Amino acid sequence: MSGTETGTNNRQSQSIELSEMNSAFLSQNNPNPFDQATSISCYLPEGSSNGQIMIFSSTGVLVKDFTLSSQGMNQVTIDAGSLKSGIYTYSLIINGKVFDTKKMTVTK
Numbered sequence: 691m692s693g694t695e696t697g698t699n700n701r702q703s704q705s706i707e708l709s710e711m712n713s714a715f716l717s718q719n720n721p722n723p724f725d726q727a728t729s730i731s732c733y734l735p736e737g738s739s740n741g742q743i744m745i746f747s748s749t750g751v752l753v754k755d756f757t758l759s760s761q762g763m764n765q766v767t768i769d770a771g772s773l774k775s776g777i778y779t780y781s782l783i784i785n786g787k788v789f790d791t792k793k794m795t796v797t798k
Contacts, residue, residue, distance in 0.1 A: 714738070716782040716790040719768070723795035728768050732782050734761045742783040745794075748776055770796050 715733040722728060734741045741758035743766055753773065758764045775798045781791040 714782065714784055714789045716743075716792060718792055719780070719794045723797045724770055725797045726770050728770070728794065729765055730768070730780060731763065731765045732758070733763055734758055734784060736761055738784050740783075740785050743780055744783060745773075745778055745780045747778060753778070770798065 713733075714735055717731040719728040719730045730743060732741075732743065738761055741764070743756045743758065744752055745754040745768070747753050754768065756766045758766075773796045775796050777793060777795050779791050779793050782789045
């Protein structure tokens with residue numbers, strides 16, 4: 691019976707993943723922490739006219755800004771050489787509103 695329950699849970703997870711593709715999504719940067727480069731993936735739903743990923747220092751100062759040029763999946767790569775060691779936050783901004791924010795760590 692446990693095998694059947696597990697199979698049911700897997701199907702539920704797949705349904706959730708498919709329904710999430712209709713809304714915006716911001717992934718955790720990978721790798722994190724990083725000392726060379728990292729990538730951030732996000733999804734802009736249809737109807738999004740303006741998307742950005744903004745990176746802020748631990749004191750809240752904007753240090754980088756990436757314009758997302760298309761609806762659907764987007765990915766940005768960040769070079770650690772352009773940042774000092776420390777903890778940063780990054781936010782997905784859609785149509786001028788903050789959708790989600792995550793933390794990343796730069797180590798050198």
